[in-house]
Amino acid sequence: MAGFTDAEGVKRQLYLEDLAVGDRFTSAEHALDAQQIIDFGTQFDPQPFHIDAEAAKATFFQGLAASGWHTASITMKLLVTSCVPLADGIIGSGGEIQWPKPTRPGDLLRVEAEVLEIVPSRSQPTRGMVSMRCETRNQHGDVLQRFSPKLVVSRRPA
């Protein structure tokens, strides 16, 4: 149902049993440009520093920067399409999110994810909770976002 086909053409679908603490995943890259930043900002975060490169110069960000929710949304796209191939999808109840540095036009985003904890559910024998750390970096290695979600992950069907 979910998961994805990797660069070698292999369909990848992981269940709870396939994960171990310390497992690491790296996504493909997303090339961000000013127009994407402005389009997202116009729809969801219409503030000068997200929608107007000229007006952005006089703001806290001193230039155009992506909405944090845009960085988060691109991160999710990378997780789903090329990073963590969970068989029943990436389903999170939430977590802590941080944006240590602004995301800028020209940034090439990729996500690195690591399994921190795996807790089989006592009440739901078909699944468990998996804690991960997801870092979104640009081509310079700068960490633009840290997100620590708790995911609902299915066991392999009997």
Added chain:
Amino acid sequence: MAGFTDAEGVKRQLYLEDLAVGDRFTSAEHALDAQQIIDFGTQFDPQPFHIDAEAAKATFFQGLAASGWHTASITMKLLVTSCVPLADGIIGSGGEIQWPKPTRPGDLLRVEAEVLEIVPSRSQPTRGMVSMRCETRNQHGDVLQRFSPKLVVSRRPA
């Protein structure tokens, strides 16, 4: 620069000095439909439960549900355009986000925000950090998202 014009046509722009712990704000409403959910999901969270109402029935969500990042992005739009009129904009470094219930087609979203803590910066005399609690609810009062951001808020210019 930022802030917004309220329903009575009054331009509202708040600085750090204008905020007090316990201050509450309520946004306008956003009417969500299936097409918006599918459009956002297709672009940023292409999983069956976000992009295909029929396929979604056999998933964890048992029907079409919005990406959590879509709920977060709509929340930001409501905060910026009708909820918390900060003079230099709503600038957050991050926070804890939770999605207790799925956001569904037909939901009418609104945001309630409350000031939890105000900490003037020692190193930056022109601003401070403000902790808030932002709850996103639907027309039934269900809490769909809780977000507790720390915001950078400017003092009134001398």
